[in-house]
Amino acid sequence: MARLLIAFIAGGFFGAGLLISGMTDTTKVQGWLDVFGNWDPTLAFVMGGAMIPMAIAWLVRRSRTMSLTGLALPPPPSREIDGKLIGGSILFGMGWGLAGLCPGPSIAALSYGGPGLYAFVAAMLAGMLIAPTLRARLDRTVPAE
Amino acid sequence: MPIDWIWGLIGGLLIGTGGAVYLLGNGRIMGASGIIGGLVDGSGWSTALERVVFLVGVALLPMLLMPFYREVSTNITDNYPVLLAAGLLVGIGTRIANGCTSGHGVCGMSRLSLRGIVATLIYILAGGIGVLLFRHLLGVI
Numbered sequence: 001m002a003r004l005l006i007a008f009i010a011g012g013f014f015g016a017g018l019l020i021s022g023m024t025d026t027t028k029v030q031g032w033l034d035v036f037g038n039w040d041p042t043l044a045f046v047m048g049g050a051m052i053p054m055a056i057a058w059l060v061r062r063s064r065t066m067s068l069t070g071l072a073l074p075p076p077p078s079r080e081i082d083g084k085l086i087g088g089s090i091l092f093g094m095g096w097g098l099a100g101l102c103p104g105p106s107i108a109a110l111s112y113g114g115p116g117l118y119a120f121v122a123a124m125l126a127g128m129l130i131a132p133t134l135r136a137r138l139d140r141t142v143p144a145e
Numbered sequence: 146m147p148i149d150w151i152w153g154l155i156g157g158l159l160i161g162t163g164g165a166v167y168l169l170g171n172g173r174i175m176g177a178s179g180i181i182g183g184l185v186d187g188s189g190w191s192t193a194l195e196r197v198v199f200l201v202g203v204a205l206l207p208m209l210l211m212p213f214y215r216e217v218s219t220n221i222t223d224n225y226p227v228l229l230a231a232g233l234l235v236g237i238g239t240r241i242a243n244g245c246t247s248g249h250g251v252c253g254m255s256r257l258s259l260r261g262i263v264a265t266l267i268y269i270l271a272g273g274i275g276v277l278l279f280r281h282l283l284g285v286i
Contacts, residue, residue: 021160024217089267089271096246
């Protein structure tokens with residue numbers, strides 16, 4: 001029960017922050033990416049603001065052996081830069097620029113996004129469904145050394 | 146315009162607080178694409194309820210806050226082919242790269258994860274090229 005409560009609180013902060021920061025407004029996201037147009041720096045402030053509590057949390061994490069609800073804490077990050085990380089990020093960035101939406105804001109805007117947002121979310125879920133197959137195919141064509 | 150930056154900063158602090166709560170509370174990395182994708186492809190069904198409750202929080206709080214705004218709009222395009230293509234690219238890309246703006250960006254960069262930093266630089270660059278290409282050269286968006 002505590003885990004669910006924490007998940008709800010974390011999701012609530014995330015959703016509220018996405019709305020308040022303006023990140024569910026696709027024009028603000030596209031404005032950040034539009035270096036050659038009317039550039040909007042808001043996203044940098046959002047990202048910078050989000051780094052502060054998060055960096056503190058990672059510092060606190062060092063002195064902990066488990067989470068408050070007794071679950072394991074994430075292991076140190078992998079340092080492997082592979083084709084999947086690079087290629088996947090290119091595809092993601094293209095889609096992000098096209099619509100001005102990434103996964104978090106697309107959920108945060110569900111109550112006011114309208115049919116266009118539902119179409120985006122439906123396509124995103126479809127993409128997430130076929131991604132493991134594509135991933136497996138990539139793993140086969142790039143043999144392990 | 147300056148007021149947008151202030152709201153951006155406040156909203157960012159809230160986003161980061163959410164990530165901090167999820168990390169220290171449940172030991173999880175707050176990555177939207179991973180939380181959603183795990184539900185979609187079945188890889189996260191063992192923690193399905195936790196994921197669903199998280200997403201309910203994400204969707205519910207903006208709904209509750211809406212009355213405090215005169216107008217909330219996503220200003221989303223009504224070009225459906227663009228929306229469908231964008232959704233597919235975001236869904237496939239984030240799952241192949243194993244992260245999006247929240248996982249690689251907020252959670253990864255804040256712990257100086259090499260993968261998080263590299264992914265974030267690449268998707269911002271790709272997004273910039275995308276906007277340049279589709280807005281200024283092709284005029285689709």
